[in-house]
Amino acid sequence: MKKASERKRNTYHVGNLRVLLLSAAREMLEEVGPTKLSVRAVSDKVGVSCTAAYHHFANRTELVGCLAAKGFDELATVLAEQDRGTPKEEKIRTASLAYFSFARKNPALYQLMFGPEFSDSEMISELQSSRREAFGELKRIVAEYLDKDAQTAEVRGAALAGWSHTHGLASLVIHNVVRPPAEITDERFVDMSLEGFRSIFAG
Amino acid sequence: MKKASERKRNTYHVGNLRVLLLSAAREMLEEVGPTKLSVRAVSDKVGVSCTAAYHHFANRTELVGCLAAKGFDELATVLAEQDRGTPKEEKIRTASLAYFSFARKNPALYQLMFGPEFSDSEMISELQSSRREAFGELKRIVAEYLDKDAQTAEVRGAALAGWSHTHGLASLVIHNVVRPPAEITDERFVDMSLEGFRSIFAG
């Protein structure tokens, strides 16, 4: 009596549709772009009706917000990994590089994380805490670099500055506003910009 | 024999629909947000059928691209104005402040200018040249600050760094990733970040 859909669905209730949707979404994200990721397409890919998704996520924003949250977690991890064993003086450079490299490897995800999608709505506490933790990692690194306590105003300012700079650089490149010369590696490019800042403060 | 629409249209052919659409779009932009600006809503506001817009713009992207281009023009103008008469040593700070202030005053426009909308498509030469000119203005300012020729690698690097930093700061704030303390002015906030950078390079 299965007049229902023609989809092959061995398991009717998957049980963990949520994670299936999320990983399908993550897979499609880089192909499709941050704005064009649709609930329907994701559901289709999993082999489920699109309204099924609305039983696990309040709306598209929440789905995509979880993706962004995972992005921040991943970013924090990468930063921590790359920082491990780095000598003090190199910490800022290494972190900047890891950050920039992460952004270049996952442009759509990065655009999502810092895009206009969540600027108004304060919901998705998961996203907010993941963000906070990623920034925390940054502050930790800067604190060690400066040999100061992480709660210091100086550390906070320096972390803000470093984050702004690297995020700005990544954002400009990802959005094709600035195009780094083809013959130059990401590493060189980040160094160029850091050097640029140094020369601003030299005078 | 006017069985046509019920809209009041004294002048059937306006002649300059293009500019009308653009200014209507600009007006709505800040209310509606960069992603939710629709061709239909804009056309409605002008009092014209939505397909009429497609006689003046190839698609939504082009419409919104012209808006962004104008944004870059405006930004370049603001930078130039604020720079005029500023003593050499203050030029970077003044430019950063003017830039940041522009972004805060026109958040939606700013998001549009640096959003994912135009990252793939290379069209809209107007946008591209406006962008280039805005960056040119930045380079000019940095060149004067450093007392070097604008074509120098050093100037280019410093301009890139300065742009990245201020753009990053503006982007983080506009997207609510970082929330500047309420009691602090924009001016103080930018200074804080610049100070932060100085302390990074002090050691």
Add this chain to the structure above:
DNA sequence: GAAAGAATCTTTACAGTGATAAGTTTGGTG
């Protein structure tokens, strides 16, 4: 000044989007 052609605008239509409401199937629990 009239007729032809170009520009401009409208109606209609389609496919894809986020989202809701109401019904159906399933797994688990008494």
Add this chain to the structure above:
DNA sequence: CACCAAACTTATCACTGTAAAGATTCTTTC
């Protein structure tokens, strides 16, 4: 086994970008 709650489906709506084809007006040419 019966029932209930969770998971999923089928409509359906309002809205979006965009194309096609027809209508209206402006402009140019004779």
